[in-house]
Amino acid sequence: MDTLSLLLNGFAIAFEPLNLALIIVGCTIGLFIGAMPGLGSVNGVAILLPMTFLVPPTSAIIFLGAIYYGAMYGGAISSIMLGIPGASTAVATTFDGRPMALKGQADKALIAAATASFVGGSIGVVLFTLFAPPLADLALAFGAPEIFALMLMAFATFIGLGSDDIPKTIFSIFIGLVFGAVGLDIISGEPRLIFGDIPGFYHGINFLVLAIGIYGIAEMLWVIETSKGDALMSKAEISVRRILDTLGELVRTWKTMLMGSLLGYFVGILPAAGATPGSLMAYGFAKTMAKDPETYGKGNINGVVAPECANNAASTGAMLPMLTLGIPGSPTTAILLGGMVIWGLEPGPLVFTDYPDFVWGFIASLYAANLFALLINIAFIPAFIWMLKMPFTILAPIIFVLCIVGGFVPTMDMHDVWLMLVFGxxxxxxxxxxxPMAPAVLAIVLGPLAEPALRQSLLISGGSFSIFFTRPAAGLIMAAALGLFLLPVWMIVRRKMDQRRKAS
Amino acid sequence: MKPFIKLSTITLGAIIAFGAGTIAGSPDARAEWKPKKPVEFIVMAGKGGGADKAVRFMQSIIAKNKLSSKPFTPINKPGGSGAEALIYVKSARDPNHTIMFTLNSFYTTPLRQPKIKVDISKFTPIGRMAEDTFLLWVHKDSGITNVKQFVKAAKAKGSAWIMAGTGKNSEDNLLTDFLNKAYGLKMKYVPYKGGGRVAKELAGKNADSTVNNPSEQLGFYQAGKTVPIAAFTPARLPLFANAPTFKELGKDFVYFMQRTVVGAPGMSKEAATYYRQLFAKIYASDGWQGYMTKKSLQGGFITGDILMRYWLKEKAIHKVMLQKMGALK
Known part of the structure; x- marks a missing residue:
């Protein structure tokens, strides 16, 4: 009851004319920033942060929150339309979104992504509203062993991600892990794998550089080779009837939506994880749990729904440790946190009692931003579809330019552009x-999270692996992870037994 | 050493008065240089960290008070404990439009990585904006309220006592080494990425103690989760008056983290004068002063030769500390 009245009060604040206008403008800006390859919510929020001192703090965070949300929606657009991840959080969306677009179902994929984003975001905000304090305590108690167990679970879900060629999949994972290890190692304090002394490697290999190289440049080369340059990118159309059909189909993916949202939200609230691992894990889970895993990667609508639900739920989840612990759950919330300091607010455990108008106004604005982002996104779908109908000879140079910009922007370093071309x-x-390329991308995201967590855990325990099983939360996740590792083995054994039975 | 503009005789007070005077609009005949394009403001740390927040805060003061006609663009170069930022600024293409916000890694990284060939005496001293302080923190539920109890508890646990910190050979590591030596402890140092994460590990009881900056633990302290039991400062901090200094406890150890704006090597005298005046104004602004009080930051604004001498002195001190802990070959 108390929460409800606070939330209603928050809605009163969020629907003030200025704030409502900022939500709409923010969602639109965010959508386009997110749709640009390489530019994600981090860039959008960082660039617009200095402008926010023109308005009161509550309006400022509402504006930045709307950009964050809009960008989460927008990231899916170029993943689906061009096959280049619009933001790091939308990499998993390319896995099935791109094949859907190539099959002439771009409109379907876009609607699925928008709807899934809406569902994920809504579930995230509701969880935020109802369970913020206990979830904050949970995030606080989550130490290095728990994080490692969780990362192991993520790897487990990706065993089946590659082709059936297991050695090639393993090779792909390992090369991703090696790339992830480049740069400064915080545990030893020494730079690793900097190839002599190339300064560009000191900041590590940016995950987007690999993703854009593989999915942007390599994809384009592939299309040029297979189509000999005269192909349309894809057939695409849109009509009200198709939209309704798609919505009907989406209702049947409710299980995937629920799983993706809950998983994404949970990963999002953990400090340092964020929406990118959340969306990758959701994809992996959806595929592992599916009855038809072989259709994933070939344009299964669940493969779009799972990561998009997860990345929006995770972006809401990441706000939780930001507000309640003063610790960012993702790079974007780290900037929002800086913003709060600039506006003269002190994030931390007391934020809910000290600034109720600010917090509840912000939470209420997330409900509104979620709705507006959905509407704006759907309104723009025909425009995106039209873009796809451009001849490849025009589209290809545009994609190439977008790839270069996307590789350059995150670090503003030409080194990364060259590296991206090499990766391509x-x-x-x-x-x-x-x-298979997806396992490498997963490894470069999760490796740098898993490795320090493993080493921190072993430092704490003095080298004993029992630490992963003696702590209740870690033990539980670890057991689930091991179960997932064994699942494919068991499936193979069962299939063999079935065959034998049939044969005899 | 390079000849710098004679500012050494000007006292701190005079600089602030001078800065405040220019805010009020007094004409200045000397400083005619102004940035001709956006200024790159390099941050030696990642987005969202303490240094990054401070830079974005200064950026907002510049914009809010219209202190510059050209924008200041923060660029994060966190790689290699600041090595990436140092290399970038050392060979900046346009030294007049490249400045950097630095921490103590400004001394320690060139010492530990001689391969990057960075000589800090070649950089242009702009202004030290503050010195951050360090305290020794424990969880409230541990029941520990003073250093005596802390030493007793840490001795009893031996090497199972976890001290969380921000990376191998970082400031936190230096302080942990000091405590281990001074009190005969065997605390185990576990590095995490960033001070905020370290603070969280203590509040979530995944570590037994930390040596956080006040700003990193403030939220948890106010929520009653963590308590400071001693300060690495010359005098007690107003925000944490119950925490004695190590000096009071008979261990003469004081340690600060500089928060300083540095210009690229080869910056022209005119440009350096411009930036010094600009950051003096920022230092004197209500916004920055309020930030310092809230974050429990200390230290006056110093610039020019005084700042260079401060660097060289701190570099020498850090060299000895790093040698003692075996981080230098």
Whole structure:
């Protein structure tokens, strides 16, 4: 009851004319920033942060929150339309979104992404409203062993992500892990794998550089080779009837939506994780749990729904430790946190009691931003579809430019652009040789999270692996992870037994 | 050493008065140089960290008070404990439009990584905006309220006592080494990424103690989760008056983290004068002063030769500390 009245009060604040206008403008800006490859919510929020001192703090965070949300929606657009992840959080969306677009179902994929984002965001905000304090305590108690167990679970879900060629999948994971290890190692304090002394490697290999190289450049080379340059990117159309059909189909994915949202939200509230691992894990889970895992990666609508639910739920989840603990759950919330300091607010455990108008106004604005982002996104879908109908000879140079910009912007370093081109060319040949790429992308995201957590845990325990099983939360997750590792083995055994039975 | 503009005789008070005077609009005949394009404001740390927040805060003061006609653009170069930022600024293409916000890694990283060939005496001293302080923190539920109890508890646990910190050979590591030596402890140092994460590990009881900056623990302290039991400062901090200094406890150890704006090597005298005046104004602004009080930051604004001498002195001190802990070959 108390929460409800606070929330209603928050809605009164969020629907003040200025705040409502900022939500709409913020969602639109965010949508386009998110749709630009390489530019994600981090860039949008960082660029617009200094402008926010023009308005009161509550309006400022509402504006930045709307950008954050809009960008989460927008990230899916270029993932689906161009096959280049619009933001790091939307990489998993390319896995099935792109094949859907190539099959002429771009409109379907876009609607699925928008709807899933809405569902994920809504579930996230509701959880936030109802359970903020206990979830904050949970995030606080989550230490290095729990994080490692969770990362192991994420890897487990990706065993089946690659092709059936297990050695090639393992190779792909390992190369991703090696790339993830480049840069400064915080545990030893030494730089690793900087190839002599190339300064560009000191900040590590940016995950987007690999993702854009593989999914942008390599994909384009692939299309040029297979189509000999005269193909349309895809057939695409949109009509009210198709939208309604798609919505009907989406209702049947409710299980995936629920799983993706809850998982994404939970991963989001953990400090340092954020929406990118959340969406990748949701994809992996959806595939592992599916009855038809072989259709994933070939344009299964669940493969779009799971990561999009998860990344929006995670972005809401990441606000929780930001507000209640003063610790960002993602790079974007780290900037929002800086913003709160600029506006003269002190984030931390007392934020709910000290600034109720600010917090509840913000939470209420997330409900509104979620709705407006959905409407604006759907309104723009015909425009995106039209873009797809451009001839490839025009589209290809645009994609190439977007890739270069996307590789440059996160670090503003030409080194990353060259690296991206190299990844693109190598990725093209690896694709020709039928190496799966997704496991490498997953490894470069999760490796840098899992490795320090493993080493911190072992430092704490003095080298004993029992720490992963003696702590209740870690033990539970660890057991689930091991179960997931064994699941494919058991499936193979069962299939073999079935075959034998049939044979005899 | 390079000849710098003679500011060494000007006292701190005079600089602040001078800064405040220019805010009020007094014409200044000397400083005619102004940035001709956006200024790159390099941050030696990642987005969202303490240094990054401070830079974005200064950026907002510049914009809010219209202190510059050209924008200041924060660029994060967190790689290699600041090595990436140092290399970038050392060879900046346009030294007049490249400045950097630095921490103590400004001394320690060139010492530990001689390969990057960074000589800090070549950089242009702009202004030290503050010195951050360190305290020794424990969880409230541990029941520990003073250093004596802390030492007793840590001795009893031996190497199972976890001290969380921000990376190997970082400031936190230096302080942990000091405590281990001074009190005969065997605390185990576990590095995490960033001070906020370290603070969280203590509040979530995944560590037994930390040596956080006040700003990192303030939220948990106010929520009654963590308590400071001693300060690495010359005098008690007003915000934490119950925590004695190590000096009071008979261990003469004081340690600060500088928060300083540095110009690229080869910056022209005119440009350096411009930035010094600009940051003096920022230092004197209500916004920055309020930020310092809230974050329990200390230290006056120093610039020019005084700042250079401060760097060289701190570099020498850090060299000895790093040698003692075996981080230098």
């Amino acid at each position: 060319i190598v990725g093209y040949f690896m694709r020709k040789l039928d190496y």
